[in-house]
Amino acid sequence: MLLACLAGACGDDTSKQDPEVAEGRASLPEGWDQELALTRALDRDPAPNVVDVELDARVSRVEVAPGREIEAWTYAGQSPGPLLRAKVGDTLRVHFTNNLPEPTTIHWHGLEVPADQDGAGEHGSTVAPGETFHYQFTLRHAGTYWYHPHYNSTEQVWRGLYGALIVDDQVEPELGDELTLLLHDLDFDQASGEIDSTDELGELGRFFGNEGHTLLVNGRVQPTAFVHPGSTLRLRVINTSVSRYYRLAIEGQKLTRVAGDSGFSERAQLLDDVLLVPGQRSELMLSVPADASGELLMRALPHARFLCADCGEGADLMRFAVVPGSGQTRMPPASLARIEPIDTSAASQRTLTLSQTTREGHTALAINDHAYGYDTLMLHAHVNSTELWTIVNDTDYDHPFHLHGFRFQVRSEAGRAPAVGEWRDTTNVAARTKVELAVFFDDRPGSWMFHCHILDHAELGMMGMLHVE
Ligand code: C2O
Ligand code: CU
Ligand code: CU
Numbered sequence: 331m332l333l334a335c336l337a338g339a340c341g342d343d344t345s346k347q348d349p350e351v352a353e354g355r356a357s358l359p360e361g362w363d364q365e366l367a368l369t370r371a372l373d374r375d376p377a378p379n380v381v382d383v384e385l386d387a388r389v390s391r392v393e394v395a396p397g398r399e400i401e402a403w404t405y406a407g408q409s410p411g412p413l414l415r416a417k418v419g420d421t422l423r424v425h426f427t428n429n430l431p432e433p434t435t436i437h438w439h440g441l442e443v444p445a446d447q448d449g450a451g452e453h454g455s456t457v458a459p460g461e462t463f464h465y466q467f468t469l470r471h472a473g474t475y476w477y478h479p480h481y482n483s484t485e486q487v488w489r490g491l492y493g494a495l496i497v498d499d500q501v502e503p504e505l506g507d508e509l510t511l512l513l514h515d516l517d518f519d520q521a522s523g524e525i526d527s528t529d530e531l532g533e534l535g536r537f538f539g540n541e542g543h544t545l546l547v548n549g550r551v552q553p554t555a556f557v558h559p560g561s562t563l564r565l566r567v568i569n570t571s572v573s574r575y576y577r578l579a580i581e582g583q584k585l586t587r588v589a590g591d592s593g594f595s596e597r598a599q600l601l602d603d604v605l606l607v608p609g610q611r612s613e614l615m616l617s618v619p620a621d622a623s624g625e626l627l628m629r630a631l632p633h634a635r636f637l638c639a640d641c642g643e644g645a646d647l648m649r650f651a652v653v654p655g656s657g658q659t660r661m662p663p664a665s666l667a668r669i670e671p672i673d674t675s676a677a678s679q680r681t682l683t684l685s686q687t688t689r690e691g692h693t694a695l696a697i698n699d700h701a702y703g704y705d706t707l708m709l710h711a712h713v714n715s716t717e718l719w720t721i722v723n724d725t726d727y728d729h730p731f732h733l734h735g736f737r738f739q740v741r742s743e744a745g746r747a748p749a750v751g752e753w754r755d756t757t758n759v760a761a762r763t764k765v766e767l768a769v770f771f772d773d774r775p776g777s778w779m780f781h782c783h784i785l786d787h788a789e790l791g792m793m794g795m796l797h798v799e
Pocket of ligand 2: 439732
């Protein structure tokens with residue numbers, strides 16, 4: 331079908347897409363991203379600054395490869411869920427219905443929403459089966475975000491509940507044809523398509539962090555995008571895996587990293603590979619060489635987050651097939667964003683130590699020796715205050731630390747300042763190292779979670795609650 335498409339025979343397949351987006355794709359072959367395209371949620375409100383969508387969660391069979399279906403947990407029957415896209419300053423309304431056999435929530439990962447819209451914490455926002463919840467908030471910062479449940483999260487995310495949320499700036503620089511890539515992994519029964527539970531390996535599975543043997547990019551096994559020599563792509567990459575780290579690389583190519591979790595970095599970085607820990611995002615420009623032919627292979631290189639569990643050969647993720655034509659080359663501007671350092675002269679300091687422990691005879695993971703669900707760590711902070719947090723990893727394996735509701739600036743990681751200034755909400759704390767971060771709590775009181783985004787680890791107790799009051 332795709333070849334027919336490339337030959338111009340796939341008709342009005344782009345009709346369901348937004349006209350602006352379709353125009354931006356003119357430089358690439360028609361249907362170039364067909365295997366990867368995300369369905370955009372329909373905006374039911376004609377008002378220019380309101381995006382109003384309807385979404386449900388339900389069990390549905392989805393195809394991961396030609397003729398291969400799995401019984402996924404989906405948003406609107408799709409995994410990944412529909413792409414939610416709006417502009418800075420817009421109000422997003424999501425009328426959500428839970429058609430799953432168990433409660434769920436939607437958490438807006440990385441967005442600065444009011445506490446009672448965060449889909450997590452103590453605000454009673456769990457949505458029971460058959461029930462509806464209306465989320466509503468204003469989008470503050472441009473960037474690449476995502477949404478996922480925060481109830482029985484390991485299992486629900488693993489089974490396919492995740493989607494991208496893009497916030498565009500009023501004016502976006504020309505960085506190339508856009509492709510949003512959600513990286514995921516899971517295990518399922520090849521015959522029935524039934525997804526294996528993350529409980530199957532029990533405590534040990536949680537402790538290592540469940541990693542699936544099937545890797546998916548936008549819900550597909552090793553999909554292909556079609557590009558021209560000389561074209562530039564802007565890749566918005568989101569790690570939605572419950573535990574897997576991706577050290578992303580494209581064979582023989584450098585990647586230009588332009589943005590992190592929440593908007594552009596100060597300036598672009600030219601890198602051989604880019605580490606994405608669970609929950610994290612990076613935006614990358616890929617320049618297809620003018621003399622390229624054949625295909626460019628995107629891989630996850632071996633990376634040891636835990637002993638050498640995944641130090642093998644790495645894994646192939648997707649391909650960029652180069653087809654004749656001439657692409658449009660883009661260069662990043664010299665300066666991408668101004669990142670004003672948070673003033674920490676009056677900041678109060680705290681240390682959060684991540685450790686391994688036991689509770690009731692079981693392995694548990696703790697923050698400051700408190701394990702969530704047993705003796706949950708409760709922190710208190712004031713609205714309109716700045717804090718400097720030192721996250722100490724007292725274990726022999728990595729943890730991706732995530733804070734809800736407030737994006738932060740990393741001051742140092744393993745003793746070094748980060749290479750570029752940028753805003754993050756998730757950051758790796760490598761084994762036996764420290765990360766220092768600065769955060770400003772604006773006037774959004776309520777309870778906010780912070781946790782290891784290896785969701786299995788959060789479940790083993792590496793999660794706490796921050797009360798901003
Ligand atoms: Cu992706 Cu508690 O978050
Ligand atoms: Cu979050
Ligand atoms: Cu962890």
